[in-house]
Amino acid sequence: MKNDLYHRNTQQLFLRLTKLFFMISLIIISVDTYESYKHHFYAMVWLEIVALLAQVTGVVLYYFRMITLRAFASILIISVSILVVLALFIIGENPEFSLFALAILPVFIFFFLGTENGKKFTVFMVFMILLALLNSHFRIIEPIIFPSSLYLEILIGYAGISFLHYRFEEYRQNFQTELLTFSRSQKTLLKELNHRVKNNLQMIMGLLLMQSNRVKNEQCKKVLSSQANRLKAIGLVHEQLSGNNRPTTVDIEAYLKSIITTLQLLTRHTIILEVEKGLTMDTSTATYIGLFVNEAVSNAIEHAYLPDTKEEIRVTCLTEDKTCRLMIEDSGQGFSGSDTSNSLGLSLMEAISDYLDESFITIDPQNGTRITLEFSLKKNHEKLLDSDLL
Template sequence: MNFFESEILKGKYFAPKSRDRLRATMVNLFILAGAFVMLLYAYENMVYGYYVMLSVELFIILVLLVAYLVFPHYLNINHTSYMILGALTFLLSMSLIVPDQDPELSLFWLAALPIFVFFFLGVEKGIRWSTDMFIVLLFIPLVSYVTGIQFVYEWELLSQIVLGYLVVSYMLYIIESERSSYEERLNVALEENKILFKEVHHRTKNNMQVVMGLLESQSFKIDDPKYKKMFETHVDRLKAMSLMHKNLYSNHSYEEVDIQEYLEEIAQSLQTYTEYHIHTDIDPIIIDMKIAMNIGLIFNEAVTNAIEHAFEGEEGEIDISFKQIGERYSLCIQDNGKGFDTSLTYKSLGLTLIKDLSVTLPHSTIEIEGKNGTKIQIYFDTEEHL
């Protein structure tokens, strides 16, 4: 089913779960179903010798196939819809006046076309097209009377067809109007929620900065280097979380974060506290807020650990990369310091926190190496699989 919707109906060219994707798949389904129905009618007309309608139907089938082949590279959804609508309206008109053909064809398209026009072109164009079609339905019998061309239907049946068409169009108008109104109210509510979320993230970031300022002011009063460093470490953790909220209220999305921008901000913040060089190679990938928060904390802990414990001299390099490899992400933090013996039980709070945070990432694995410097490599899935 996914292959049919994505490939055959061309949903892959549009964002998942978007209205454009739904419209694209529906318009292609309409094209394929319509072409199939007309092939059946064309075969029947060929058998019974109704060659005028046969030529019309073959022309319409060709138009539908061309529309299917060029969509969406050369025609967008609206242009394709107009192309289909024009072709089928012509077919419907011909089916009402061409003698010696199966009149059931016009009944099929009279029921299908109102659904098509209201769904794909909206209420305003649906009303306009329905009005034009109503005039055509009244005009065709007049032309038949003046020219003497025999009309396919009796007047009584025609009046029933027109009445049925008007009823179907009116019902679709009501349904589409309600849907449009609901969608508009939903969009307004969504925009209001976005503003509220941005305000929440902005206030959270400001409050965290106040807490960071209090901790920093208290750290100046501490003489013991051990406890002073502890305060500074907590400030760095708060700063990593604060940057997350800053990204969320600064960008358009309040649920996703550009991981490149976020991690590079943390790296720049940490670089101001050390003479060791921090190098980043991070792809611009959009990631869920909760996952990005944990990645930022892991990043902060790993780099802080390297700054504090990896080097004995004044020179040192810390390399960080974040890449997408197929269906998984890869986060690597590596330094060229002294390393450590990974076979020993290592009770560093930083490494313990890194391991605990890595477990929260979707189907994650973590590798820690201590030869020729320390290397922390974490792999996890691009999305949560049930």
């Protein structure tokens, strides 16, 4: 999850900087084009129009997904850089603009193009500035925009700034590589841990079931089987996580389906499951949800209907406005208040509700039984993020 979050944040940063660079360059070049046209610097006007057309073409191609965001950023960088370099040879209304642009271009060049392409492009830029220096010294192309001494300072300054940004970007990329390597190793260890936990829980379940087959007291058999089912609900979380590419989040639909499949083997009643597509939760929340469903459905199987009947038990898990609503309902005979206070399963469900933030349970015994658990997805997601940071 951290790995995905890092990539998502990096992409958002790249997109925002690309938009910012495009808007700034579009405004500045448009204003300078108007000023150059007004003062009859037509050569510069044509160059700036070509640069604007290149940028607008890049926007259109990216909008229709014909090029990638990185390709669009490269078009912006190349068009602006070439325009700035040519401004060292061809006079316009604001020649000082090229000096400002040369000071900030290395930041965007190395960020957008990367270290390898950034080095190649920097060599090209330095070569062009060197040509401008030679032109100023030997006066090959007139008029001369800046004196030779200023071109020399521009050359040294640009090379120095580019080197600093190259080193910074190299450090950032190395740190990113180390971070991703560490993240992958942590993910592998976590998957292995989930696999071991699943195996240990299965061994304990086997011991409980073996013991339940040996005891003759029906109440003891019932207690041991209930404990085995609870461990099964917990073990299913770790079973899903051990084979998941994101070993900190659980697909609730697949998880609850596994629990319902296990419980369906214990009853002739039909258990119907409805879960919102794509709903995921962190490991802890999913485990508690699984235990809650296991207890509620087990109670319905045992108490809701008369023997030798075949009815329905419905499980629903949906979200609305960052709130999750989990509902288990049947149309059976319901239960009394004394059943509510003495039931271990209901006590466990209340304990689960206490763990989840901004949660509450409602039990409606009319026309069967409907148990509803509501809790805040946002608060429990924040709790997950806090635990990740720790």
